[in-house]
Amino acid sequence: MEKVIITGSDLTLEKLVKVCREYAIVELADSAKENVIKSRRIVDDFVENEKVIYGITTGFGKFSDVSISKEESKLLQKNLIVTHAVGAGNPFATEIVRGIMLLRINNLAKGYSGARLETIQTFIDMLNKKVHPIVPEKGSLGSSGDLAPLSHVVLPMIGLGQAEFNGEVLDGAEAMKRAAIPTIELTSKEGLALINGTQVMTSVGAIALYDALNLVKTADIAAALSFEAHNGVLNALDHKVHDVRPHKGQQDSAKILLQLLQDSKMTTQQGDIRVQDAYSLRCTPQVHGASKDAINYVKERVEIEMNSVTDNPIIFPETLEGISGGNFHGQPMALSFDFLGIALSELANISERRLERLVNPALSGLPAFLVEKGGLNSGFMIVQYSAASLVSENKILAHPASVDSIPSSANQEDHVSMGTIAARKAREIMQNVRRVLAMEIMCACQAIDLRGNKGLGKGTEVAYNLVRNSVPTLVEDRPLYEDINMCENIIINEELIKKVEASAGEICF
Numbered sequence: 486m487e488k489v490i491i492t493g494s495d496l497t498l499e500k501l502v503k504v505c506r507e508y509a510i511v512e513l514a515d516s517a518k519e520n521v522i523k524s525r526r527i528v529d530d531f532v533e534n535e536k537v538i539y540g541i542t543t544g545f546g547k548f549s550d551v552s553i554s555k556e557e558s559k560l561l562q563k564n565l566i567v568t569h570a571v572g573a574g575n576p577f578a579t580e581i582v583r584g585i586m587l588l589r590i591n592n593l594a595k596g597y598s599g600a601r602l603e604t605i606q607t608f609i610d611m612l613n614k615k616v617h618p619i620v621p622e623k624g625s626l627g628s629s630g631d632l633a634p635l636s637h638v639v640l641p642m643i644g645l646g647q648a649e650f651n652g653e654v655l656d657g658a659e660a661m662k663r664a665a666i667p668t669i670e671l672t673s674k675e676g677l678a679l680i681n682g683t684q685v686m687t688s689v690g691a692i693a694l695y696d697a698l699n700l701v702k703t704a705d706i707a708a709a710l711s712f713e714a715h716n717g718v719l720n721a722l723d724h725k726v727h728d729v730r731p732h733k734g735q736q737d738s739a740k741i742l743l744q745l746l747q748d749s750k751m752t753t754q755q756g757d758i759r760v761q762d763a764y765s766l767r768c769t770p771q772v773h774g775a776s777k778d779a780i781n782y783v784k785e786r787v788e789i790e791m792n793s794v795t796d797n798p799i800i801f802p803e804t805l806e807g808i809s810g811g812n813f814h815g816q817p818m819a820l821s822f823d824f825l826g827i828a829l830s831e832l833a834n835i836s837e838r839r840l841e842r843l844v845n846p847a848l849s850g851l852p853a854f855l856v857e858k859g860g861l862n863s864g865f866m867i868v869q870y871s872a873a874s875l876v877s878e879n880k881i882l883a884h885p886a887s888v889d890s891i892p893s894s895a896n897q898e899d900h901v902s903m904g905t906i907a908a909r910k911a912r913e914i915m916q917n918v919r920r921v922l923a924m925e926i927m928c929a930c931q932a933i934d935l936r937g938n939k940g941l942g943k944g945t946e947v948a949y950n951l952v953r954n955s956v957p958t959l960v961e962d963r964p965l966y967e968d969i970n971m972c973e974n975i976i977i978n979e980e981l982i983k984k985v986e987a988s989a990g991e992i993c994f
Contacts, residue, residue, distance in 0.1 A: 520596025572621030
């Protein structure tokens with residue numbers, strides 16, 4: 486099994502997905518162990534000398550002015566966890582919980598948090614042995630870290646809460662016992678070190694981002710199939726058009742569409758049938774490209790955050806300091822995930838418009854709703870309804886969470902990010918977009934059949950054949966949700982992208 490070595494500095498989106506979805510084994514680098522030990526010594530010294538450091542020898546939030554003795558420091562950390570575990574809603578998916586755990590391990594491994602090595606190793610053992618805490622998805626303000634959900638992550642470590650092990654939800658202590666992982670007693674600074682950070686929003690958003698990076702490729706494939714279904718005009722994809730407006734995403738999308746459509750007998754030139762196409766075809770590079778650029782920007786921000794210290798206070802072994810700051814504030818991720826949701830929404834918006842043109846006989850020149858014997862058969866009529874519903878829902882979900890704030894902790898924490906809400910919304914938008922693209926692909930393949938397949942492009946032929954291996958041409962009405970599920974599954978398992986890339990040679994997304 487593949488192994489991911491944690492240094493605190495070089496975690497990537499791809500490595501995160503390997504741990505979250507492929508259950509790669511996690512191991513702490515020797516350099517990280519040394520850094521952890523150094524920072525822990527500083528914390529022990531602060532406690533021994535009763536130096537006033539937030540969260541170590543004081544209370545939390547509004548109670549930051551309350552001194553805590555070294556005899557009470559362990560109870561302080563336990564109380565922190567049990568009182569902050571107040572999440573709401575459905576539990577996060579296992580892959581997200583694994584992401585949270587991995588990101589927290591990576592954060593602690595940098596050696597600026599003061600957690601003990603054995604505490605971090607307990608986290609690693611839980612991840613490797615698949616002890617997954619049950620973590621409610623709601624309840625974080627996205628500042629002072631993801632306090633509530635991260636507290637639920639910690640509960641099983643101290644023998645409380647609930648965790649899933651071998652497919653069964655158990656009391657935390659029982660899950661740890663069955664996995665042969667000893668529970669621990671938190672000591673000074675550790676409770677705070679485990680819950681003060683942005684790892685929940687980053688895990689949710691990072692996994693949505695990974696899927697989004699695949700969806701922008703899928704969107705190009707869907708659009709290329711629609712180009713053929715509409716006998717689209719290729720001139721709009723000419724590199725000269727895009728070179729005079731050199732946004733990278735736009736240039737890349739135009740190039741990819743031409744590669745997918747290479748050798749197609751279904752496309753046209755300017756003036757053959759029409760002078761120009763509607764915006765949903767002609768402006769595909771501009772719209773898809775803008776979303777690509779936005780999503781790539783988010784990827785840069787997320788990978789910075791994944792390898793950052795988001796704790797408070799931060800322990801600096803070099804200067805023997807514990808400095809209270811605001812790195813737990815989720816604003817960089819809140820804005821990024823709002824941007825991600827907006828960028829994804831636009832992929833579905835333009836996809837639904839291409840789909841509507843396919844099913845509308847006044848615009849397509851094809852049988853109404855892409856079926857013979859219309860009236861007796863409804864064909865793909867309600868597919869467009871469903872797509873329209875999803876894109877409309879996305880318009881509501883895309884309202885930015887980051888513009889909201891509400892004071893907490895008696896106004897000590899008077900500006901918060903709502904970054905975890907932004908990440909959850911982006912993930913939901915991504916799922917809606919994926920469904921709409923599956924619908925467009927299915928309808929485009931049907932339209933190609935009705936138009937008369939005269940020969941598809943180098944990439945679109947691969948995509949068309951993959952769909953037709955599972956979804957036959959619609960001759961008379963049948964349950965279409967099963968066909969949509971089939972098309973969506975080839976997106977989810979990345980089969981569509983991989984086969985197009987492998988078979989079409991020159992195509993490089």
